[in-house]
Amino acid sequence: MxxxxxxxxxxxxxxxxxxxxxxxxxxxxxxxxxxxxxxxxxxxxxxxxxxxxxxxxxxxxxxxxxxxxxxxxxxxxxxxxxDGAKTEAQNKIDKAEMQAEVILKEANHQRQQVRQNIQRLLEKREEIIAGMNSYLENSQESLSKFKKDELGIFSFPKDEDVNLDLDLDSDRKSRFKLDEDESESENEKNKTEEIDLSLPPGTEHLDDILDEID
Known part of the structure; x- marks a missing residue:
């Protein structure tokens, strides 16, 4: 209460x-x-x-x-x-790895092509060198033959040789005629070789090689 x-x-x-x-x-x-x-x-x-x-x-x-x-x-x-950032980062990493792989493959492919081009250029170079060596050898041989003048074609006759008998002179003329024909044939051959050798073997593709280098 x-x-x-x-x-x-x-x-x-x-x-x-x-x-x-x-x-x-x-x-x-x-x-x-x-x-x-x-x-x-x-x-x-x-x-x-x-x-x-x-x-x-x-x-x-x-x-x-x-x-x-x-x-x-x-x-x-x-x-x-x-989680979203992790997923996005992983996606970027995966994409970057894929791009890097593609770039690496392309670089390897280009490197292989460059190596092949270099190999072809080296082979062309060897061909040009061989052709030029052959050209120089042939030119040297022709020059040596031209210098020798074994038949005396390019020398003046001596005074005592003027009084040689007609038979000997006739024989010489005949032989000279024969040698002259051979010489003309040789000269024509040399001219042909000079024409052919004016451009050494292998150099006909020189412009293509220079284009490849560029």
Whole structure:
């Protein structure tokens, strides 16, 4: 049973002989009533404070829940972005590796072609050198024959040879005629060789080789 301060103050007691002093009892009741009222007021203040604290706790709980949801959402977003970045990076790496492989294959192919072109050029060079050597040898041989003049075609006759008899002269003329025919035949052959050798063997493809080098 709850008692209010007013009920305590208004509480009445029956009088009896040799009982308590009424003034003392009334004074004590007033004191108790005041104390109870004070305690009730204090309790009300504490209850109000508790309610305010509860409100703040509930507010912080809502804030905590919102922060937790935000943190969870952020974690999921970061995880998704990280996975996306990893996937994109891997795709770029794979693409770069494929491009590098293609470039490497193309470089190897071009290197092989260059090696083949160089080999062909070296072979052409050897052919040109061989042709020029042959040309020089033939030219040197023709020049040597031309210098020798074994038949004396390109020398003046001596004075004592003018008085040779007609038979000897006739024989020489006949032989000279024969040698002259042979010489003309040889000259025509040499001219033909000179015409043929005017362009050393292998040099007819020189323009093509220079085009390949360019």
């Amino acid at each position: 709850k008692l209010t301060p007013l009920e305590i103050k208004q509480q009445q007691f029956e009088k009896s002989l040799r009982g308590f002093d009424v003034a003392d009892v009334q004074s004590f009741l007033t004191l108790v009533s005041n104390e109870v009222e004070h305690l009730l007021n204090k309790n009300k203040e504490l209850e109000d404070q508790i309610e305010k604290l509860n409100d703040r706790v509930r507010h912080y709980e809502r804030v905590e829940e919102a922060l937790h949801e935000t943190l969870q959402t952020t974690k999921e977003s970061v995880a998704q972005k990280l």
